[in-house]
Amino acid sequence: MNSQYxxxxxxxxxSAESIRQRYxxxxxxxxxxxxxxxxxxxxxxxxxxxxxxxxxxxxxxQDANEEEGAE
Amino acid sequence: xxxPIKTNCKSEEKVYTKTGQCAAFENRPAGFIITxxxxxxxxVEETFNTEIQSGVTAAGGNRIYxxxxxxxxxxxxxxxxxxxxxxxxxxxxxxxxxxKSVVYIINKGGLCLYRELKKLNGRTVRVIPVDINGIAxxxxxxxxxxxxKFCGFQATIWVTRRENTGSQQGAILFSVYFGSNYENEDSxxxxxxxxKLVEGLTGIALKKTTSGKAKVISACSGDDLTExxxxxxxxxxxxxxxxxxxxxxxxxNTATQDLSFTPSSASYKLxxxxxxxxxxxxxxxxxxxxxxxx
Numbered sequence: 001m002n003s004q005y006x007x008x009x010x011x012x013x014x015s016a017e018s019i020r021q022r023y024x025x026x027x028x029x030x031x032x033x034x035x036x037x038x039x040x041x042x043x044x045x046x047x048x049x050x051x052x053x054x055x056x057x058x059x060x061x062q063d064a065n066e067e068e069g070a071e
Numbered sequence: 072x073x074x075p076i077k078t079n080c081k082s083e084e085k086v087y088t089k090t091g092q093c094a095a096f097e098n099r100p101a102g103f104i105i106t107x108x109x110x111x112x113x114x115v116e117e118t119f120n121t122e123i124q125s126g127v128t129a130a131g132g133n134r135i136y137x138x139x140x141x142x143x144x145x146x147x148x149x150x151x152x153x154x155x156x157x158x159x160x161x162x163x164x165x166x167x168x169x170x171k172s173v174v175y176i177i178n179k180g181g182l183c184l185y186r187e188l189k190k191l192n193g194r195t196v197r198v199i200p201v202d203i204n205g206i207a208x209x210x211x212x213x214x215x216x217x218x219x220k221f222c223g224f225q226a227t228i229w230v231t232r233r234e235n236t237g238s239q240q241g242a243i244l245f246s247v248y249f250g251s252n253y254e255n256e257d258s259x260x261x262x263x264x265x266x267k268l269v270e271g272l273t274g275i276a277l278k279k280t281t282s283g284k285a286k287v288i289s290a291c292s293g294d295d296l297t298e299x300x301x302x303x304x305x306x307x308x309x310x311x312x313x314x315x316x317x318x319x320x321x322x323x324n325t326a327t328q329d330l331s332f333t334p335s336s337a338s339y340k341l342x343x344x345x346x347x348x349x350x351x352x353x354x355x356x357x358x359x360x361x362x363x364x365x
Contacts, residue, residue, distance in 0.1 A: 004302075014320050018307060
């Protein structure tokens with residue numbers, strides 16, 4: 001799945017399949033830092049919200065289990 | 072109004088010369104469509120046009136190569152019998168030993184188009200000449216299932232160029248050598264109307280600007296197309312790395328008009344025409360060249 005989000009002047013496209021291949025469900029923070037490094041100037045708060053959505057698309061089951069476990 | 076000339080492959084042997092006025096005769100050339108030797112189309116005009124449109128981005132032998140955007144300015148017919156002026160001898164009457172050949176004179180497109188067309192040198196293909204009214208000329212052949220199909224004339228291509236001599240403008244000389252079956256193909260010729268202009272593809276590529284960032288350019292001319300396509304380029308599935316995987320993220324910044332890739336230290340290329348067309352990027356295809364953004 002390819003999803004697209006716009007934050008300020010920057011439009012992001014994400015590949016859930018590629019994220020699944022490169023990261024584990026616990027790597028969300030590392031991925032966020034990587035995106036921030038590659039896109040200096042992007043507003044961090046909406047980016048984190050966007051990545052939350054992207055992460056749920058990439059790891060739907062694992063993410064839900066992780067959240068249940070956290071509660 | 073232009074009427075298609077029906078094929079005479081099923082006509083009688085008698086010759087009826089007092090025909091009605093037929094409006095359709097080859098008008099000035101608009102250019103041609105090159106197809107694979109095995110490519111055939113429906114004789115139903117609507118289906119034919121659908122097949123032509125989808126052929127522009129099709130893969131493998133189903134891909135067609137139109138050159139109809141005004142690049143062709145003229146063409147000269149050669150071939151036929153040996154001429155006395157060429158060889159010092161010749162037949163007293165037509166014997167049809169030699170096949171027909173034509174040379175299309177292409178004044179636009181320059182060395183970029185020349186380089187692309189030269190890839191066809193020596194290749195046996197089928198050529199569908201098209202005139203300025205959008206009439207496509209081809210032949211009718213029965214396929215293995217016994218169904219009549221429209222296809223181009225079988226020919227071998229050779230492309231060369233004429234240098235700018237000072238008094239004469241430089242041009243691409245696109246020579247089409249029709250095959251030994253041309254006489255039969257021409258007897259079975261037919262026409263179909265192209266519903267709209269068909270254009271070929273532009274090869275596009277990534278060009279690294281700084282680490283992890285790139286622009287999209289025309290592969291030959293180097294024209295920057297990043298702003299033209301804009302945010303439509305921010306789709307991860309339009310790119311692939313050398314391992315066959317899309318980047319996890321691609322972003323387009325309207326302020327800087329460039330693309331950022333994550334992971335940034337990888338080599339990427341743009342996708343094929345079908346993938347790009349599905350994403351709204353029409354008329355382009357990523358060339359088969361990975362660009363290292365590290």
